[in-house]
Amino acid sequence: MRGRVAALRIGAFRVVTDRVMNDEFHARARELIEAGRYIHERGWAPATSGNFSARLSDGRIAITVSGKHKGALTPDDIMLIDAAGRPLEDKQPSAETLLHLSLYRRYPAVGAVLHPHSPSATLVSRLFRDAVILEDYELLKALPGIETHATRLAIPIFPNDQNIPRLAENVEAYLARHGDVPGYIIAGHGFYTWGAQVKDALRHVEALEFLFELETRLHGVKAP
Numbered sequence: 001m002r003g004r005v006a007a008l009r010i011g012a013f014r015v016v017t018d019r020v021m022n023d024e025f026h027a028r029a030r031e032l033i034e035a036g037r038y039i040h041e042r043g044w045a046p047a048t049s050g051n052f053s054a055r056l057s058d059g060r061i062a063i064t065v066s067g068k069h070k071g072a073l074t075p076d077d078i079m080l081i082d083a084a085g086r087p088l089e090d091k092q093p094s095a096e097t098l099l100h101l102s103l104y105r106r107y108p109a110v111g112a113v114l115h116p117h118s119p120s121a122t123l124v125s126r127l128f129r130d131a132v133i134l135e136d137y138e139l140l141k142a143l144p145g146i147e148t149h150a151t152r153l154a155i156p157i158f159p160n161d162q163n164i165p166r167l168a169e170n171v172e173a174y175l176a177r178h179g180d181v182p183g184y185i186i187a188g189h190g191f192y193t194w195g196a197q198v199k200d201a202l203r204h205v206e207a208l209e210f211l212f213e214l215e216t217r218l219h220g221v222k223a224p
């Protein structure tokens, strides 16, 4: 009898935790859908490019399904993967999932990763080779840990690579060697940034995008 009561209690507990996790998934999915609309509206994720994710409190990750239009995402276009990137539903996660996973692994406090393909980030990588230096901008203070415009921030630029495991390794090696940065650019491709929550990562998207745009205006477009 006591065993039956315990089993019923465990069953009820599971139903409640499943419901809480399900609510959490739907809340994060809504935030990613809104972020996608915002990013696409500004021209920062054209033609299905970009990918977005958010980590749930149990370590699973909600991520965009590969190939979806990021300005018109529906709840069906956000899927769950485990912390090792294994799909937990019969859908194909973003082709760049590994780049999200390595950030979640490195930064336990990170709860969201956003990857826009913005013209400014792409142009920056045509103007500068290994890094773009952001310095003396008030808006630097929108980035984590920066308290004054008098900061010199090097945002690394990695060569683009269709081999995503190799690209992820390259990023991981840089972060291990140089310490934390709030984002990075992939040459001719786009940029990655992250934050504790989707709204934080979105603030970093806006700040970096603004700073990249100023740098491209300042340094102009290279003569052929």
Ligand SMILES: CSC[C@@H](O)[C@@H](O)C(=O)COP(=O)(O)O
Residues within 6 Å of the ligand: 047, 048, 049, 050, 051, 064, 065, 066, 067, 068, 093, 094, 095, 096, 115, 117
């Ligand atoms: C439409 S080209 C862009 C892709 O190759 C890729 O870089 C990208 O950002 C989107 O891939 P996805 O698999 O949808 O997450």
Ligand SMILES: [Zn+2]
Residues within 6 Å of the ligand: 049, 050, 051, 096, 115, 117, 189, 190
């Ligand atoms: Zn991409």
